[in-house]
Amino acid sequence: MRKIILSILGVLFIIASFYIAQNLIANKKKPKPVASKVIKTVFTDTVQNTTVPIVIASNGNLTAKQRVELYSEVQGIFRSGSYLFKPGQNYRQGQTLIRVDASEYYASVQSSKSNLYNSIAAIMPDLRLDFPDVFQKWQSYLSGFDLNKTTPKLPEMTSDKENYFITGRGIVTNYYNVKNLEQRLSKYTISAPFSGILTEALVTEGSLIRSGQKLGEFINPSVYEMEVAISKSFANILKAGESVSLTNLDKTETYTGKVSRVNGSIDATTQTITAFIEVKDANLKEGMYLEASLNAKSIENAIEIDRNLLTDNQEIFVVRDSLLDMIPAKAIHFSDTKVVLKDIPNGTVILKRPVPGAYSGMLVQPFVEQSKSNNSAE
Structure with a gap:
């Protein structure tokens, strides 16, 4: 009985092995699936060389153009006057700021x-x-x-x-x-040298004032200056009297100033030159932080693109026959977000936005706006 059962199991095992082998051979002959080509859609732009103005971006804090630090040259008791000696107090030219007892x-x-x-x-x-x-x-x-x-x-x-x-x-x-x-x-009486406002008061009425003691600060709030540092490469271009656009940090207010002075020496440490921008506006306050845009010069036959489109090898991607390619580019000027390039032929199709993982020979398809495609279909 045992021999019969073993014989039957052996026959079944042989039959199962035969069918498994047939299936493996059949599957091996099936063709492999062909991977479909991935075409990435990219944003492009066509080069049209023009005259690009070089705008120098800088920033700084406003300080009053007319500022006086008040110091005492005599000693005595500070006597009260017509106005309280407090920050924010306005004085007209010639009015008494401080009166020390001189009896x-x-x-x-x-x-x-x-x-x-x-x-x-x-x-x-x-x-x-x-x-x-x-x-x-x-x-x-x-x-x-x-x-x-x-x-x-x-x-x-x-x-x-x-x-x-x-x-x-x-x-x-x-x-x-x-x-x-x-x-x-x-010297026992200090008068306002100009019409302005008291911004700092370090003494109060009735206190003892000593010789050489600082009493406060007095400014003219109608005219302010901002000191900015500019690259030495623009030392021969930046001139006094040029118009400057100023904006606040929130980009909600715009002011117009002018270059009042340009320092004649270059900082040996930073290799920058200092320029002073004069600005007038009733809404400005001392200490405000502003960003300035100075027009330095203009570059002819050039284009301006985003900095992240220029590679470390000074090359940019172009689109040729639905394929990406790279061409050399001559960078003239860098700003925080833009770069000015020359020697790019007119009509060249370049990338408008960076493409992750881009490489030469990559298959791409320029993006077409829906409205344009509908118009062309009509």
Whole structure:
């Protein structure tokens, strides 16, 4: 019985092996599927050489063109004035910004002026007797001498004798001592040199001010300047008076300025040259960050494309007979996002957007807008 079962299993195994072998042979003879060619759709553009302006992009912060840092040259108590000495306070030209208590010093000035008056009065009898021809002008000087006003200039001495006589009495020395004291007395009051606004206040009314102490900052808010650094290659092109377009960071506001000054030296570290752009606008504030676009020069027979379309080998992709190819390109100027190229023949079809994994010989199909295809079908 066992031999019969083993014989039957052996026959079945042989039959199964035969059918499996037949299937393997049949499958081996089937043709392999042909992979379909992938045609990638690309955006293209046709080269048309024109005159491309070179725009230099730079940025910086605004600073007031007229700026004064206020320092004290005298010592005393800060007395209150017509306006509070606070940031944001506006002053007209000539208005008092800071008034330091000068009562004690004023008294010493008045004392010196009185001494000068007395010295001149003491020589008047001698002048009447010895110099009758100059007596009247000195008498007129005394008559116009007012202790509450600025000391008038001494009469002009017309002879050596008169000069020796007046100088010998110490009158000239006393006069210049008084003028020196009056000059220092004027430093107890700081007036606005121009109409503007106080941007920084480091002292308050009633505080003690010391000599050499910084008191604040005062600016003219009507005119601002922005300092920008430009490549040295444009040193001979950038000129004062050229118009400049300025924008804020949000690209919502545009201002027009002009190049007011160009530094005559090049920074040895950065190899850049400094230019100053003047701009006026009621909406501008000191410290604002702006971006500037300066028109440096124009390149004839050139095109401008995205920087990422230019390879590291200074080549660009072109489309020829539905295949990608590469040609050399001469880069003239680079900006943050663009590059200016020359020596690209007119009519050349180039890529408008980069293609991932692009290579020479790649099969492509230029993208055709739907509206254009519909019009051509009609």
